[in-house]
Amino acid sequence: MGPLDVATVEELKEIARRIRCLVLRSVHHAGAGHIGGPLSAAEILAVLYFRVLHIDPTRPDWPQRDRFILSKGHSAIGLYSALALRGYFPIEELNTFDAINSRLQGHPDMTLTPGVEMSTGSLGQGLSPGVGMALGARLRGLSFRTWVLLGDGEIQEGQVWEAAEVAARYGLDKLTAMIDYNGLPQFTWPDFGERGRQRPTSNLPAKWEAFGWRALEADGHDVESLLKSCALAQETVGRPSVIIAHTVKGRGVSFMENNFVWHAHPLSEEDLRRGLLELGEQP
Amino acid sequence: MTYAIGDQVALRQVFGETLVELGGLYPDLLVLDGDLANSTLADQFAQAYPDRFLAMGIAEQNMAGTAAGLATLGFIPWISTFAVFAAKRDLDQVRVVIAQPALNVKIQGAYSGLLTGFTGKTHQSAEDIAVFRAMPNMTVLAPADATEARLAMHAATVHRGPVYLRMTRDPSPVIFGPDHRFEIGRGYVVREGRDVAIISTGVQTTRALEAAEILAAEGVSAHLLHVPTLKPLDEQAVVEAAARTGAVVTAEDHTIIGGLGGAVAEVLGERHPTPMRRVGLRDTFGESGPNEALLEKYGLTARHVAAAARELLKALGG
Numbered sequence: 277m278g279p280l281d282v283a284t285v286e287e288l289k290e291i292a293r294r295i296r297c298l299v300l301r302s303v304h305h306a307g308a309g310h311i312g313g314p315l316s317a318a319e320i321l322a323v324l325y326f327r328v329l330h331i332d333p334t335r336p337d338w339p340q341r342d343r344f345i346l347s348k349g350h351s352a353i354g355l356y357s358a359l360a361l362r363g364y365f366p367i368e369e370l371n372t373f374d375a376i377n378s379r380l381q382g383h384p385d386m387t388l389t390p391g392v393e394m395s396t397g398s399l400g401q402g403l404s405p406g407v408g409m410a411l412g413a414r415l416r417g418l419s420f421r422t423w424v425l426l427g428d429g430e431i432q433e434g435q436v437w438e439a440a441e442v443a444a445r446y447g448l449d450k451l452t453a454m455i456d457y458n459g460l461p462q463f464t465w466p467d468f469g470e471r472g473r474q475r476p477t478s479n480l481p482a483k484w485e486a487f488g489w490r491a492l493e494a495d496g497h498d499v500e501s502l503l504k505s506c507a508l509a510q511e512t513v514g515r516p517s518v519i520i521a522h523t524v525k526g527r528g529v530s531f532m533e534n535n536f537v538w539h540a541h542p543l544s545e546e547d548l549r550r551g552l553l554e555l556g557e558q559p
Numbered sequence: 560m561t562y563a564i565g566d567q568v569a570l571r572q573v574f575g576e577t578l579v580e581l582g583g584l585y586p587d588l589l590v591l592d593g594d595l596a597n598s599t600l601a602d603q604f605a606q607a608y609p610d611r612f613l614a615m616g617i618a619e620q621n622m623a624g625t626a627a628g629l630a631t632l633g634f635i636p637w638i639s640t641f642a643v644f645a646a647k648r649d650l651d652q653v654r655v656v657i658a659q660p661a662l663n664v665k666i667q668g669a670y671s672g673l674l675t676g677f678t679g680k681t682h683q684s685a686e687d688i689a690v691f692r693a694m695p696n697m698t699v700l701a702p703a704d705a706t707e708a709r710l711a712m713h714a715a716t717v718h719r720g721p722v723y724l725r726m727t728r729d730p731s732p733v734i735f736g737p738d739h740r741f742e743i744g745r746g747y748v749v750r751e752g753r754d755v756a757i758i759s760t761g762v763q764t765t766r767a768l769e770a771a772e773i774l775a776a777e778g779v780s781a782h783l784l785h786v787p788t789l790k791p792l793d794e795q796a797v798v799e800a801a802a803r804t805g806a807v808v809t810a811e812d813h814t815i816i817g818g819l820g821g822a823v824a825e826v827l828g829e830r831h832p833t834p835m836r837r838v839g840l841r842d843t844f845g846e847s848g849p850n851e852a853l854l855e856k857y858g859l860t861a862r863h864v865a866a867a868a869r870e871l872l873k874a875l876g877g
Contacts, residue, residue: 387661397655408624
């Protein structure tokens, strides 16, 4: 694909699959890293980087580009995989993930990596710079959109709701938050019985609507469902929008799915071999 | 805008006036307010440039993050809130999205030190210098008077990168005339002397100057080095002041742990070990009360600075 081509639905599915394979290979190579979150976000990243975002990988500083912020910064390897596939840097560079002197830090660093718009990693912080970018676009008379991907765990942070309040007050309709709602944070709440298997029962659409946002829901592993929600977000007027994407942590690898242990875990040779085979790739 | 030596001018008044002045010079300058504009007097900017005044509500963490996002578009956002909130309520946000990426955000810490208008412990900021001095990429400024506060705001706006500017609430004497020059990273010899060096920062320099006069009346020649930039510290000026006198007293309206006293001790310990006394808050929280009573109780008056110098010289056998 060329830098400005748009992917078909079938291509998006294949890109999500390749993102997952690159995540497994990179974490295996690094000897450590987050896996569950990047796997749950694979379709979201594929849809954004290969269809929704108006970007040009050959010009990462293009002023009119859409902005994307990975608020759930620990899913960095998912973002790096999408950026590499999109052409921001060579795919081989993923082998430097988490290595000393690497541009691909454990959590995103906007000063190092082409295509990374904001340094993140301390949870709950990404939406606020998104508010700033959306406000700034309006002040500059630029028409780009700002997209922020949050984890459902990090929205426990109060700052997210500070940002939600301010974004609604300013009617930032060029701002869209996406929530990778895999329902499984690192260690989760103690009262939920079998640890981490139950989803938080909070009514997310009602929460965001109450803050003045347009709340949309999508199947986070169905690229057509995601594309539809993104289109609705893009045509929202007068208020910011949020897409609550229902996902499965560790999606695509049977022994990782819905298992909190795979939030972050080293991958053995055998884990990698089994995972890649399940994803339809020869190890 | 110029201020006459000897006049009493509140730095918050200077803040409001200078923001308006800067707003005319720099179209990219924005002000983000944590719902305190009629205290910090950023409301003057709100009147002059309503489209560039962004109310952020009582939500400092989001305000810091929003400023970072705006800075990526080439704006020069000034965050305006009380020092105590600027330095602590949004500390992780400043660290992660402003300091690490070195974004061009200016943070005004209003109402710094103990003199915060009868508000007490929660509103008195005695750790902000220590906090921001420890943070990579941060520049930390504490001007002494109205003249210098205005110049420091100009310098901070032109400087590329994050700046923390600490300013006080209430009127204090103007000590610098229109010929005063301000440069980030430079210390200023306010008074030459040979027996003891007083090194001071912020508005405490006005009290240090008074202390030097008290000492002069007793026949003690005090050298006064004013350090409006806490980071990067003018190490050479500090070493020279120590070398010329052999005795150093620091003075600040801030905790002596990690503030100016700590910074000077670090430099002298490595480069020119010199006997010292540190005047400032001694590991304690403040309380509400009238300004003069607070300065007296917490040992921040000119007399306290002079007494520390006297005691140090006595200990050295002078």
